Amino acid sequence: MASTLSEETRFEHILVLNVPFPDTHRALLEKHVKSITYIPSARTPGSVPDDVYRKVDVIYGFPGGLENWAQVPNLKFVQLDLAGADNVVRGTMWHEEQAQKVAMATTSGIHMAPISQHFILTTLALFHRLQEHIIVAQVDKRWGKDDEFGGRAFIQELKGKAVGVLGYGHIGRECARLSAAFGARVLAATSDGRKKPQGGYVGHGMGDPDGSIPEAWFSTKDDTSFRDFLSRCDVLVLALPSTGTTRHLLSATTIGYLPSHAIVVNLGRGDTIDTNALLRALDEKRLAGAALDVVEEEPLPDGHPLFGRNNVLITPHVSGRTSMYFERSIQICVENLRRLRQGEEIWNKVDFKRGY
Known part of the structure; x- marks a missing residue:
């Protein structure tokens, strides 16, 4: 396809910010842009010189210090190195009229493999009480006894369980695919509850392209439908962005x-779950356990009551930190530049009003 692109369609200047940028990545971008400026660390106002911002028509990475349109009069496209856009589009400039002239894309889909694997890892760890076995072996340095762990009958299998996927996007679909491979039944809940095909960047052989894995779909906007969905779940996995409508979607009421x-x-x-409501449900044994890679308050303060529980696994927002992250990120950027030059729809386009 690249052979059909004319020299005239190349972008003038791309600003690469806050990402690793080896020569191999530079060579990929040079096919689509005439000049490149790279600033490896620029997250505060003033860290990008005004004259650099003024000449760019493309930004790749996290646009640190960008606060108003006067800074970037020629901007046409922003390729974030993030799967979520919420921390960027909360800025007022992205809700002004000028924003309609600029396309923004995320790297949604980049985490499909590592985060879905983390889901399987932590779910099985809870089912097998792996955390308790590890504590005995690593801390007490002894062989555990069956009666310490509820006996052999406690161990559960993912096979036959109903896995409810709340947020059926890239990560949710790969969680669904892996769950089905383990013999689980899959339920999906989205805002409208409608079966949809998968779009954007998708790794080869991953996800659920036509939305055929779930045995049923439910709507989070319909109270009856959402309650029905939650009541059927043996495992609930949340793979949602942070928006006004997703905050505390799992509340004291819905956890019930x-x-x-x-x-x-x-x-x-993290803000999709009301932490206090979750704690009460765990304390009152209205939930069997939780695995949390994200929480409302990050970092979680030392001594927080979520820590130290045998039925709660906490990881410090690391489930997506794959060594393949920036290799996939640059590929998404390059493909989107090609699509823009060809007049095609870009992958993972951000809706500024929705926040993702």
Whole structure:
């Protein structure tokens, strides 16, 4: 396809910010842009010189210090190195009229493999009480006894369980695919509850292209539908962005719809779960456990009551930190530059009003 692109369609100047930028990545961008400026660390106002911002028509990375349109009069496209746009588009400039002239894309899909694997890892760890076995072996340095762990009958299998996927995007679909491979049944909940094909960047052989894996779809906007969804879940995995409509979607009320034997796994954004409501449900044994890679308050303060629980696994927002991150990120950027030059729809386009 590249052979059909004319020299005239190349972008004038790309500003690469806050990402690793080896020569191999530079060579990929040079096919689509005439000149490149690279600033490896620029996250505060003034860290990018005004004259640099004024001449760019493309930004790749995190646009640190960008606060108003006067800084970037020629900007046409922003390729974030993030799967979520919420921390960027909260800025007022992205809700002004000028924003309609600029396309922005995320790297959504980049985390499909590592985060979905983390979901399987933590879910099985909870089912097998792996954390308790590790504590005995690593801390007490002894062989555990069956009666310490509830006996052999406690161990559960993912096979036959109902896995509810709340947020059926890139990560949610790969969690669904892996769950189905383990013999679980899959339920999907989205805002409208409608079956949709998968779009944007997708790794080869991953996800659920036509949305055929879930045995049923539910709407989070319909209280009856959402309650029905939650009541069926043995495992609930949250793979949601942070928006006004997703904040505390799992609240004191909605947590109460889950069966008491259910476990909750949050891989998206921490504010989708009301932490206090989650703690009460765990304390009152209205939930069997939780695996949290994200929480409302990050970092979680030392001594927080979520720590130290045998039925809660906490990781410090690391589930997506794959060594392949920036290799996939540059490929998404390059493909989107090609698509823009060809007049095609870009991958992972951000809706500034929705926030993702």
